[in-house]
Structures are given as structure tokens and as C-alpha cells.
């Protein structure tokens with residue numbers, strides 16, 4: 001069984017285009033849970049481009065398992081501590097990026113990261129690090145006392161010949177599981193490339209946003225149009 005986390009940031013992106021509350025994020029979380037989502041993932045970015053602070057507090061009671069994605073900015077870590085998600089996934093963040101572009105850079109001084117992990121754990125929050133699939137990064141994550149890792153699958157997802165990337169993901173998943181780290185994977189996963197990932201036994205959970213929200217539009221737009229058409233022409237329906 002591979003668990004599924006559904007990232008609902010893209011629903012908030014659409015809402016923020018009008019800032020009038022639609023689509024409703026709490027409803028989106030309920031729909032994903034009704035479909036079998038094992039966690040709801042929200043990334044509170046420093047620029048608040050999609051998820052807002054109030055979303056985190058409003059959705060917390062509706063969600064059995066919250067995966068709170070964040071960088072290490074102290075105001076955001078304070079919010080994590082107030083809402084106490086089951087998991088916090090620490091990601092790198094650049095203001096100019098369209099989406100998280102890669103795993104954490106772990107080759108330098110990790111003192112701030114380590115104290116952030118400790119602070120979150122002291123408040124009962126398990127911490128996962130979003131890392132590139134390299135054995136060294138898995139080892140560093142373990143040495144920083146993280147509870148888990150999320151392997152960045154973006155390169156795998158975009159590669160025309162993904163075999164090498166897949167092998168690296170498999171090796172890192174196996175190494176991390178041997179070190180008793182929880183293994184997650186995410187970024188760019190879709191209805192095709194998920195198959196090979198689902199066959200890696202050590203990957204306990206995947207976190208997926210964009211492809212599921214795109215698919216929701218695909219399977220829902222005909223019905224939504226029909227409903228509006230019926231309201232316009234009630235006698236014809």
C-alpha cells in the first residue's frame with residue numbers, strides 16, 4: 001500500500017486570482033479526503049502566493065493528517081508550531097521560482113536546518129526533508145535527525161529516458177528505509193509516471209498536486225458546463 005498525500009496549493013492559487021473565497025479550500029480538502037487522500041499537503045510560502053496563514057488554521061481541524069510544507073523562515077516555523085501538523089516537510093524556497101525546483105542544498109552548513117528540525121520535533125511534529133535522490137543527501141538527512149525524507153522526483157518526471165533517475169530514486173529509497181527514515185516521494189508525479197514509483201516498496205507515501213488538480217478539471221468541466229446550461233435553459237432539461 002502506498003499512501004497518497006494530496007497537495008491543494010493549486011486550488012488556493014486559483015482562489016487568489018480573485019481573492020473572493022472560490023474555489024473553497026476546505027471543500028477541496030474534503031473532496032480529496034473523500035477520494036482517499038491519506039494526508040492533505042499545504043505549502044505556506046514566504047510570499048503567500050497561494051496558501052494563506054488563515055487556511056492552515058481553518059483546515060487543521062478538518063484534516064486527520066496534515067503535511068505542512070515550508071522553508072525554515074522563523075515566522076513560518078512559528079505557525080507550524082501553533083498548528084502542530086503531523087508532519088512538516090522542509091523544502092528550499094526561492095521567490096522567483098514557479099514551483100519548488102529541487103531538493104534542499106545540504107552540502108553546506110546545516111546548523112540552522114538542524115535547529116529548526118529540533119524545534120519542530122520538540123513540539124511533537126515529525127520532520128521530513130525534501131532532498132534530491134543522492135545517497136549523500138540521504139545520509140546527511142539521517143545525520144540531521146530527520147524522521148523522514150521526501151525524494152524529489154521532478155527530474156525523473158521530466159526526463160525522456162527516466163531509467164537512471166528511477167534507479168537513483170530506488171537506491172535512495174532503499175538506503176533511507178535501512179536507516180529507518182520514512183520515505184516519501186513527490187514533484188511532477190502523474191497518472192503515467194506514478195506506476196514505476198508505486199512499485200518501489202520502500203516508498204511509503206507520495207505527495208501529488210498538479211496532475212490531480214489538472215485531472216479534476218478534465219473530469220469535471222463537462223459536468224460543470226452542463227449544470228450551467230441547465231440553469232440557463234431549465235425547460236429543455
Ligand code: PXP
Pocket residue numbers: 007009043069089091099100130150185186187188189207208209210211
Ligand atoms: N512535494 C513537494 C515537496 C513539493 O514542493 C511539491 C510541489 O509543491 C509537491 C510534492 C507536489 O508537486 P506536484 O504539484 O508537481 O505534484
